[in-house]
Structure formats: structure tokens, C-alpha cells
Amino acid sequence: MSNSANAIAYTFAEARERVLAQVLLGKPALERVWLSEAVGRVLGEAIRADRDMPPLPRSLRDGFVVHAQSRDGAWDVAGEIKAGQMPMRALAPGEAFAIMTGAIVPDSAAAVIMKEHVTREGSVVRADRAFQSREWISEAASMAQSGAVLAEVGALIDASLVALLATVGQSQVTVAQKPIVRILSTGDEVLDIARQPNPTQVRNSNAWALAAEVQRFGGAAEILPIAPDEEKATRELIAYGLGADLLLISGGVSAGDYDFVEVALAHLGAEFYFDRVKIQPGQPTVFGRAKDTFFFGLPGNPLSTWVTFRIFALAALERLSGRTVPSQQFSFAPAKEPIAHKPGLTRFLPGQRHADGSVSLLPWQGSGDIPALARANVILVLDAERESWAAGDWLEVMTK
């Protein structure tokens, strides 16, 4: 996209910043879903405690709940409290009740003593060691007071939020509607997947891989017909794509390509925020906006398309979906063997995470090598400013 507004090549971090600076947190329309359908959705209402959590003091251990006054370090076991029962009465001086984890602590309790730390002789227990006041007691409302916000609008609903919703009695929940992401592959050499390519053609793997990722990360994917290398059809398809919440264009953006995509976008009044990033694969990635819709032009080689979706377009998708906290894609792992690269570009390379947690590079044949990406179980992120890593050095890695 050589003729567009920006001639600057941004670093990975700068380009990511530009995405986050442009794409503000969305205010999606809301819908109500059953709890069983809520996983992976974005919370559209704050979740509040419907009562104090816990509602009454509870024991954190199996053992004995004792009165502050003992008889020379010993207590009479005057009863038992099971989970799900109210204590029969308050403790009297010199008394203990046997108590189970989760059971309600009676009034006048000094502490719970774990059963491993008492000596029991008949109906008398003795503490084997000192204890602190209110030890092993979870006080009423110590996790949350009734009405307190337990999860905010914009949180991703995972298993722990499902547990939270169930705990406060919500069998339905308000969630954000999924943003619609249209996906457009371009190029005369790209065929629908059911067709038989000749040696110069490839099947449209990018649209399907992007749709899989869009769905995984909470968007609703729509695959458009493949755009031919022809101006009018390309413009019409892009114009339709811009009717979505986000448009992903695969191919047509490298400096070597014929510029139907660029011409079409220019016709549609596109503004470009970047069109070149110092990364590999994915250098000619384009990010812009036209007709109030953000679009990404992702380089058409399969590894380039996938990587640039994950490191740039996903951030936009998550913002548009109303998610306040992005997915965690990056972490660290020790290098199994020495690794070197030519500094200047941040590289995202197919890697192997071994059983001991260390990682190494996989051989690959450039950014068209889908089999290598399929073999990888992690992506190594090589810092643009560093030349080499010794075995055992910590590397940044990206989940696959």
C-alpha cells in the first residue's frame, strides 16, 4: 500500500499502541442469555452479592470451635455443627463444639482449632499449641457485603464467573452482543475450499482460520465471497464489509501486490493509521478506518494473516466487544537451545514447548508454511532489539 498516507514503519509496540489509541471500548447492545450459554461472553451488567458472603461466620477447617475460656487449656465437647446446620446455641465458657469445614460458627466462639492440633480424650479436647483469636474463622461478609459488586461490566465470563453467577442465583445474565466481523480474502489465485486449485492457485484457508479465531475470541464471523483482482468487485465487497463492526481483509496489501484493495479503500475515504510494521511475518499490515468502521489489511500469507490477527486485530475485536481486560497471550519460557536472529524486526516464529516448559524454534519455510504452524504449540517472540539468547535465557512466547 505504497501510496497511502503513512510512509513510516512502526515498531510492534508502536503499532499496537495505535490500535488501542484508535479503537475505544465499545458500548455494544445487550442481550439476556441463560447461564449455560454465557461462557465466553462479555458481562453486560455488574454482578452483585445477593447477601453477605459468607452470610454468617464459617469454619475454614474441620476441628473444634472453642470458647475463649478453657479449663486449663481443655474444653468439654458439648455438641457438633455440620455444614448446612445452624449451631444449636452459643458456646458457654469451657465448651467446644466439633465443627466441619464450611459449618456456621456459633456465637461466643474464640477460634476454630484444627482437628490435627488437638488431643481428644473422651468428651474433652485439649489444644496442642497456641491459637489466635478467631483463627480459621471466615467472618460474615469478609468475602463481600450484600450488594457489593463482584464482577464489573466488561469482564469475560469464564468458569469462575459462572460460579459467581450461580452463587448469587443468576440463572440468566445480561451480556454484550457479539461484534460482527466480516472477513474478505482477496486475489485471483485464491479459490473456495471445495475447488481444485492448479499449481498457481491456493485454497482460501485464511478466511476460515480467521473465522475460527474471531469466534474463539467472542466475535460473530461472516466470510465474504473472495474478491477478484478487479476494482469494481473489490470496492463493492469492501463497502459491504464496512457495514460490520470490524472488517478483516486478507491479502492485497503487500507492496508487490496489485493495488485494488488500496484503490478501493481510497475511494471509500479510508484513513490509514499504519501500513507497515517492523515485524516478521506481517510487515505490510494495514490498519485504518472507513465509513466509521475499522479495518485491517492483513498480509495474505497464512502465517502473516494469523499472527497479525492475533497481535493487532484481536485487540480491536476485544475493545469492540466491550471487554475491559484483554486476553493474556504473552508469557515467558526458557530457551532450550541458543537462538539468534537479525535485530530490527520483532519476529513471531513457530515454536515447540517441551515437557519441561522450555521452548525451541521449529524449522519453517516462510510465512506460507501452514504445516509448520500446525506443528507448533507455541509462538516465540524475538525482541527486535536483541540478537541472541543462550540456552536457559527467558524468551517471550505467545499462546497458539
Added chain:
Amino acid sequence: MSNSANAIAYTFAEARERVLAQVLLGKPALERVWLSEAVGRVLGEAIRADRDMPPLPRSLRDGFVVHAQSRDGAWDVAGEIKAGQMPMRALAPGEAFAIMTGAIVPDSAAAVIMKEHVTREGSVVRADRAFQSREWISEAASMAQSGAVLAEVGALIDASLVALLATVGQSQVTVAQKPIVRILSTGDEVLDIARQPNPTQVRNSNAWALAAEVQRFGGAAEILPIAPDEEKATRELIAYGLGADLLLISGGVSAGDYDFVEVALAHLGAEFYFDRVKIQPGQPTVFGRAKDTFFFGLPGNPLSTWVTFRIFALAALERLSGRTVPSQQFSFAPAKEPIAHKPGLTRFLPGQRHADGSVSLLPWQGSGDIPALARANVILVLDAERESWAAGDWLEVMTK
């Protein structure tokens, strides 16, 4: 489960080994699904290249493809090869063709020279630096030969496998049927989520959280009615649960509980592989088999249930689903602040991963503290044999 066969408390690693030693790779029945439904499923057929990949030599860069013979380091630009085109003819001595990334390399090509590394004057290009034979050429079949296996039975279908399937023209794929996982919560104090609990009762959050995780990791979840603290009903529900591929029982397994679950399992001829693990939360976790079905007794506190599912039951679920490579849950992160614990148990504690990648512990109120788990964005795994970590030390972490 004090009366069962094993009195030994295993370490975390030993207990995991026992799960993997017992639960062999499943041979699930197969079904055929459309590519759009395939993500998250387990491959039930090997995916093979339907032609050489690439079918013909391709250029890895935009630039010029040159004949081995130059005229004093210069070539006449005699044509152009676009992606999707067959070269018009072989290169003749002294000739170059302009070529795009992905385009077919003509016969008699010595190498591709990147456009950044040539000087062009009219119809003549000159190389600015030396190049190697076949540089920037991806040879025919270099990624895979026709018929080669690109992904094996048992692989998880992620976006890269979707790309692979699309590339070889598979709009349908054979996958493993999902294992059926029945989920049984136990205890008189546990109420269905739509009901109003009194202060001694809790809603059935565990079954819903487990169902969410089972579905996320490729199982089909069935939530059973809550088992009361009564022998006959418990036995009937467990017997029904054992008709699934895997049974998860939440609660009823801690030493302090009334032993209806244990009695019922004994009646059903259960064999126990472990019933205590040196972990926190989740110490009284039970793993066994009855009527040829594996079951887990997961301690009923919400954090215990969730953690023990993830560190033990998930391994069984993945094996039963036919997955040959387990999910990657564990990685490493630097401690933000000093962390200490009492050695002896491996601890799985709610944590916070910060923007710089470092992690710290979150305050929590014991294994009933669902709000703390909901606030966490990572789980810190504290080694049973180590007492403390300084700021910057590398900690094991588990994804949430």
C-alpha cells in the same frame, strides 16, 4: 474418605502420574462435521497433503528472479510473474523476471533477489550484494509431499488446523465424539441456583462451573440432580453417573463429611487410586473407577473443586476424548513481590498477572472465596519443597 483403600497422601506429581497411568488414550466413536463446526474438536482422521506443498517452487520475496549467468552482475528484466500466474517461459542466460511473493519461480532460476537489494536502471537490474543459489525460493514439496501426514489423529483442531484443512480442501472432517461427563453435586446444604438459600445453605455453583470447564475442554456436560445426604438417593445418582464416560462428584469426600458418597461408591465396587493429595486447596481429592468408569471426588469448596478439576480431572477428560497432546496450562512468570508459604503442600492460589508480566498473590478467604477466584487472572503454583521466592524469582503459574 477415611476408610478407603489408600491411606497414603500423594504429592501433586505422583497423583497426576496415577491419573495418567490409569486413564489410557480413548478410542472415541467418530463423527463427520463441517469445517465451521470443527474448532475445539479432536481430529479423528489424519490430515494429508492433497498435493505437493508448494506444488511448484515459489518466491518468498518481492524482487527479481535471475538466471545463474549475468552480464557482469546485471540482468535484463524480460518479464514479470505475478502471484497466481504461471511463468511465461524459462529464464534465458542474462535474464531476470520481476516476481512477487508467492509467485511461481520459472525454470532455470538461480535465485530470487529482494527488490531492496537491487539497483534498477531502465530494463536492467544489478545485484547490490552476493546471493546464494536458490535464495528466497521455497522449493516444490519443501513443506510437504503429496500424501504426507500434516496432522495426526488426536490433534486438537485450532485455527491452524482449520487453515490446514481448508488448504487441503476438506470442508468436512472426521472428529472424535465428545466424551459425556456427568456432574453430581452432593450435600443437603446445596440448593439449585434459582432457589433462595438460608444462611446455612449455598447455591450449586460447582456443577455450573464444572460444566463450563468440561465444555471448554471438549466434553459434553450433564448436570445431575443434587444428591441429598441420604444413602439410597446418593447411590442411585452415582450409579446413573457411572453410565457416562467420566463422573465428577463435588463434595462428600472431605474427612469431615458424612460418608454417603464413600458408602455408595463402595457398594458399587469402586477401586480407589488416591484419596488424598498434598495440595491446597483440594487435599481430599479422590480418584477411582467403578463399573469401568473413572470418577473423581472433588472437594466441595468452590476453589477446591475448580483447581482439582483443572489439575487432575482435565487430564482424564483429555485422554478420554482421544487428545494426544494435553492443554498447556502451566508456564512461568516473575514474582512481583516476595512470596512465602509453608512447604509440604503444593499450593494453587488466586493471583494477579500485571501488565509487565509479573505476578502477585491476591488476598483470599480460603477455598470458599469465589469472588477472589473471579478477581484472579492467573493461578500461582507454589512448589511444595520451596519456602520463599524473592521479587523477580520465576514462579510456576497456571492459566485461569
